[in-house]
Structure formats: structure tokens, C-alpha cells
Amino acid sequence: MMARAHVAAFALPIAFALAIFASTAANGRDGRGPTTLTEREVTVAPRTDDRSIAEVWLGWSEPVGRPGTWMSRQSLEALGFDFDVDPSAVDAAIYYRRQLSRRAFVAFEINGPAWERIVAERAVARGAGEPPRAEQVQPGQRLVPVDLDRNADALARRYPDVRTHLITAAVVGVGRFEFPGDRPYVGGALINVDPRRIQIPVELSRALPVRAPTEREAAPFTVSLTYGRRWEPWVADIRLGLPR
Amino acid sequence: MNKDAAQRRADRIAAFRAELDDLAREGAPAIDPAVLSAVAAHQDALLQTLAREFDVDRTAAARRMSRGMQIASVLGAAALVAAIVSFFYRIWDALSTPLQVSLLVGAPIAALTAMVVAGRVEKTRYVAALCAIVACGAFVLETIALGRMFNLRESPHFLAFWAAFGLTVAFPWRLRIPFALGTFAVVAYLAATAFELFSFPGTHAIERPESIMFAAALLLPLSPRVAAELAPVARAVLLVFVLLPLLALSSVRGVSLIPLDPGVMRIAYQIVAAIAACGVIAYALVRGHPELLAIGSAFAGLFIVTRFVDWWWEWMPKYLFFLIMAAVAIGWLWALRVARRRLEAVA
Numbered sequence: 001m002m003a004r005a006h007v008a009a010f011a012l013p014i015a016f017a018l019a020i021f022a023s024t025a026a027n028g029r030d031g032r033g034p035t036t037l038t039e040r041e042v043t044v045a046p047r048t049d050d051r052s053i054a055e056v057w058l059g060w061s062e063p064v065g066r067p068g069t070w071m072s073r074q075s076l077e078a079l080g081f082d083f084d085v086d087p088s089a090v091d092a093a094i095y096y097r098r099q100l101s102r103r104a105f106v107a108f109e110i111n112g113p114a115w116e117r118i119v120a121e122r123a124v125a126r127g128a129g130e131p132p133r134a135e136q137v138q139p140g141q142r143l144v145p146v147d148l149d150r151n152a153d154a155l156a157r158r159y160p161d162v163r164t165h166l167i168t169a170a171v172v173g174v175g176r177f178e179f180p181g182d183r184p185y186v187g188g189a190l191i192n193v194d195p196r197r198i199q200i201p202v203e204l205s206r207a208l209p210v211r212a213p214t215e216r217e218a219a220p221f222t223v224s225l226t227y228g229r230r231w232e233p234w235v236a237d238i239r240l241g242l243p244r
Numbered sequence: 245m246n247k248d249a250a251q252r253r254a255d256r257i258a259a260f261r262a263e264l265d266d267l268a269r270e271g272a273p274a275i276d277p278a279v280l281s282a283v284a285a286h287q288d289a290l291l292q293t294l295a296r297e298f299d300v301d302r303t304a305a306a307r308r309m310s311r312g313m314q315i316a317s318v319l320g321a322a323a324l325v326a327a328i329v330s331f332f333y334r335i336w337d338a339l340s341t342p343l344q345v346s347l348l349v350g351a352p353i354a355a356l357t358a359m360v361v362a363g364r365v366e367k368t369r370y371v372a373a374l375c376a377i378v379a380c381g382a383f384v385l386e387t388i389a390l391g392r393m394f395n396l397r398e399s400p401h402f403l404a405f406w407a408a409f410g411l412t413v414a415f416p417w418r419l420r421i422p423f424a425l426g427t428f429a430v431v432a433y434l435a436a437t438a439f440e441l442f443s444f445p446g447t448h449a450i451e452r453p454e455s456i457m458f459a460a461a462l463l464l465p466l467s468p469r470v471a472a473e474l475a476p477v478a479r480a481v482l483l484v485f486v487l488l489p490l491l492a493l494s495s496v497r498g499v500s501l502i503p504l505d506p507g508v509m510r511i512a513y514q515i516v517a518a519i520a521a522c523g524v525i526a527y528a529l530v531r532g533h534p535e536l537l538a539i540g541s542a543f544a545g546l547f548i549v550t551r552f553v554d555w556w557w558e559w560m561p562k563y564l565f566f567l568i569m570a571a572v573a574i575g576w577l578w579a580l581r582v583a584r585r586r587l588e589a590v591a
Binding site: 195205 | 330333334335336337339344345348349350352353356360379383386387390391392393394395396397398402405408409412416439444445448452498506
């Protein structure tokens with residue numbers, strides 16, 4: 001007769017799978033989306049014979065202006081960060097470096113005014129005086145973070161258009177910034193989004209361009225993402241070629 | 245009686261016989277041959293029983309062979325887990341989603357089945373132990389792969405599943421490696437959850453090692469409550485996860501959660517580490533726990549080396565630095581010899 005502990009061990013793989021299904025059910029299938037992203041917002045993970053899993057990674061560009069200032073002090077304090085120490089104080093760097101990063105929700109603008117400001121800034125930096133050609137722009141940069149909140153629903157109310165804004169869970173931190181000729185200040189940092197890696201179901205993976213490890217870019221494609229109640233995404237569609 | 249107790253009895257019988265041989269060669273007063281014969285017959289019968297029921301090693305060569313078999317078992321299990329993971333990654337895209345889920349759930353169950361069958365067929369349970377490690381690896385693969393398949397957000401709760409699986413696999417047959425993995429998962433889960441409860445990512449448990457240290461320290465007093473064969477594993481794993489974070493906290497500035505000056509905290513933890521090193525070694529000597537003695541001695545050595553490097557490496561002539569290290573090592577050896585003589589005197 002099998003020991004009870006062994007019976008429990010046999011049950012755990014099934015129990016875990018059921019827990020995953022329950023979590024997926026709780027996430028629901030009627031969430032926010034679909035939001036269409038291109039190879040300019042997500043990067044295709046390389047695939048080889050030994051690694052056939054189809055995945056894309058969300059990527060973003062920092063907004064123009066001083067680093068970390070797109071996160072307002074009020075929004076960072078609402079997350080629980082402390083701003084008690086003057087950034088000019090002697091121990092300010094240590095004080096702000098020691099603060100732990102926190103979970104939040106971030107709204108990204110997709111190929112909107114924030115991205116256009118980045119393009120304009122690069123043109124000025126190059127001294128060309130003209131906006132760069134599209135093929136000169138690196139993929140994964142047209143997502144630009146513009147807002148954050150502790151409450152995802154509050155963000156969704158502020159940015160209701162799924163075609164222009166993507167909302168996802170994230171990890172944010174604070175830091176002390178100091179540049180030559182400028183007073184030190186405290187700003188935010190977007191450390192990661194959760195999940196950043198999005199796996200493509202095998203039923204759709206055939207449509208995703210294959211990128212070898214030695215290739216920098218994949219062929220143009222679009223991926224449609226929907227985020228459920230738990231802010232976990234699923235891939236609704238993938239198409240090759242430029243978006244309509 | 246368990247296997248460890250049986251092996252200790254077999255070792256004592258072997259030592260007794262070797263001592264009798266030495267006494268005879270040295271011409272010591274002879275013991276009545278009839279008594280010796282009766283004792284030898286009793287011991288032979290006892291050894292046969294122990295070998296049949298617990299598969300004890302009756303000679304030093306057999307013991308070395310067993311150690312080799314254990315190492316081969318662990319290496320084989322690790323290679324098998326790597327093969328399973330690599331196989332899944334290769335064939336993933338050729339499988340439908342239901343088939344992917346079925347294989348992921350089925351792999352640890354298949355390994356558990358093999359473990360149960362092997363354990364009932366082979367009394368040494370080396371193959372069963374190998375299958376148990378493979379089952380743990382397959383279960384970890386299932387949790388990670390399913391989470392990624394459905395794009396779940398990060399959560400520490402999968403660690404609770406790892407812990408439950410490792411412990412339930414380990415307990416019936418007292419399998420050490422699954423138990424060690426399960427114990428580690430319990431510590432990691434407690435440490436990560438402590439952060440997640442306050443909306444901090446659980447991964448901060450790695451950057452702020454106090455959470456791991458306190459979680460392991462909380463569980464350490466419970467280690468005597470597990471089965472006797474697993475208690476040394478519990479003590480060893482938990483002590484490592486108390487001392488390693490302590491070493492980090494005593495060496496690196498700014499990783500403590502306590503909101504005091506980082507330099508002050510580092511010195512405070514150096515004092516704690518020094519006391520802990522001495523305390524662990526003393527406790528291990530008094531209670532006779534060889535695994536704690538080994539861990540405590542290794543920790544003390546690492547701590548001393550890191551302190552010496554931190555204090556002197558930059559400015560001291562290198563020959564002098566190594567000379568002082570050698571003097572400390574010799575002094576340490578002398579102190580342990582004195583401690584051993586005192587323990588022998590007490591015994």
C-alpha cells in the first residue's frame with residue numbers, strides 16, 4: 001500500500017495544473033484589448049532547433065526630458081516611496097538607493113506624441129534638422145511609459161483607448177539623479193514589466209517570424225494582445241506584414 | 245532501528261573485530277576463546293540481519309562503493325533532468341497545447357511511478373532516489389512551463405508547491421536530496437512572501453538576505469522534529485541559509501533591511517557572524533553533529549578570509565598577509581585540538 005505522502009506527491013502535479021487553470025479562468029477572456037503591437041514594440045525571441053518556444057518581449061523607450069521625471073512625486077508617494085530626505089543632502093544617494101522597488105501598473109503610449117518627441121529629440125541630437133527615416137529606428141521603442149498608478153482600473157479609466165495605450169503590471173523604483181550643472185533630484189525608474197516575456201500559443205506560433213540568434217530583427221508582423229482581470233495577457237492573433 | 249543506526253552498529257562490530265586482532269598481535273592477555281566464538285557467532289548473525297534488512301556496508305571498501313553509487317545517482321539524476329528539459333524545449337512547438345499540458349503534468353507523475361516501482365524492487369533504493377530527484381526536476385519544469393504558457397504574473401506561491409512536492413516525495417523513504425530541496429523551497433517561500441505581502445517583489449529576498457536568514461533561523465529549532473534520518477539534512481540546509489546571508493551582510497554595505505547607517509550595520513553583522521561561527525562550532529562539538537561542525541568551520545574560515553582581505557589586502561605586503569593567515573590557521577588547529585581533548589576527557 002502506498003504511503004499517504006506518496007499519494008500526496010502524485011496529486012500535486014495535477015493540483016498545480018488545476019490551480020493554473022483556475023488562475024487563468026479568474027483572469028477571464030473579456031479583458032482590455034485587443035491591443036495591436038508590431039515588431040517596433042515587441043522583440044521576437046530567437047528560436048533554434050533546441051529552443052522551439054515562440055515568445056515575444058515587450059520593449060520600451062524612456063520619455064524625453066530629465067530621466068525619471070515622467071513619474072510624478074505624488075504617484076510615487078502613493079506607491080509608498082519616501083521623499084523625506086533632500087536630494088542635495090549628503091546621505092541622499094544612499095537613502096534613495098536603499099528604497100526597495102515596488103509593484104505598480106504602468107500605462108504605455110503606443111506610437112503617440114511621446115514617441116514623436118523622442119524622434120524629434122534624436123533628430124536635433126544628430127543635427128540633421130529632419131526627422132529620421134522609419135527604417136533607421138530600432139524596433140521595440142515605440143512603447144513609451146507615460147503614467148503609473150497603484151490601481152490598474154484607475155489607469156484604465158484615464159487611458160480607455162486600447163489602440164493608443166497599453167497597461168501592464170510593472171516594478172518601479174526611485175533613485176537620486178545628478179547631472180553636471182544641474183541640481184540633484186529624485187525620480188522614478190521603470191525596472192521591469194510583468195510579464196515582460198509573452199509566450200505565443202503553439203496554434204498561433206506558425207505565424208510568428210522566426211529569428212535566428214544571429215539576426216538582429218525579424219520580419220514585420222503584428223501581435224494582438226488582450227489583458228484580463230488579473231492583468232495577465234494572452235495573444236489573440238498574429239499576422240505577418242505591416243499593420244493596416 | 246533505521247538504516248543509519250544499523251550502519252553505526254555494523255561499523256562498531258567491524259571496529260571491535262579490528263581491535264581484537266590488534267590486541268592479539270600485540271600479545272595482550274587473551275580472552276576466553278569460547279566467549280570470543282560465541283560473540284563472533286552472534287555478531288555474524290546480527291550482520292546478516294542488518295545486511296538483509298538495511299543493506300549496510302560491512303567493509304570499508306563497501307562503504308566507498310556506496311558513496312560512489314550515491315554520487316553516481318545524483319549526477320545521473322541531474323543529467324536526466326537536463327535531458328527532459330532540453331527535450332521539452334526542442335519538441336515544444338510540435339505539440340498542441342493540450343498535449344503540452346498533459347506531458348508537463350505527466351512527466352513528474354511518470355518519474356514518481358518509476359520511483360515507487362524501483363523502491364519496492366531494489367532495497368538499496370539508489371534507483372528510487374534517482375527517480376525522486378528526476379520527479380522533483382520534472383515538477384519544477386511543470387510549474388515554470390505552465391506559468392509561462394499562460395503568461396502568468398510573477399508569484400512566490402509556486403515555491404510552496406515545490407516545497408510540498410519535495411517534502412512529500414522525501415518523507416516515506418527518507419530521501420535526503422528531495423528533502424533538502426523541499427526545505428530550501430520552504431525558506432525561499434517564507435522569505436519571498438514576506439515581501440509580497442507589502443507589495444514588494446519577492447525577488448528582493450535575494451537582494452536583502454535578512455529575510456532568508458530569519459526564515460531559516462525560524463525553522464531551525466523545528467529540525468529535531470523531523471525523522472531521525474532527515475534531521476541532519478534539515479539542520480545542515482537551514483544552517484547554510486542562516487550563515488550564507490550572514491556572510492553577505494557582514495561583507496557588503498547597504499544590503500540590510502534595517503534603516504541604520506550601512507557601515508554600522510556591516511560592523512554589527514561582523515560581530516554577529518563571529519559569535520555565530522564560534523557558537524555553531526561549540527554546539528556541534530558538544531552535541532556531536534558532524535554536519536554542523538563542517539558547516540560552522542567552513543563558515544568561520546570564509547568569514548576570516550573575507551575579513552582579512554577587507555582589512556589588509558590593499559596595503560599589507562602579500563607575504564605578510566599569507567603569513568598571518570597561516571598563523572591563524574595553525575592557531576585554529578591548536579584550539580580545536582584543545583577542544584577535542586576536553587571533549588574526550590568529559591566523555
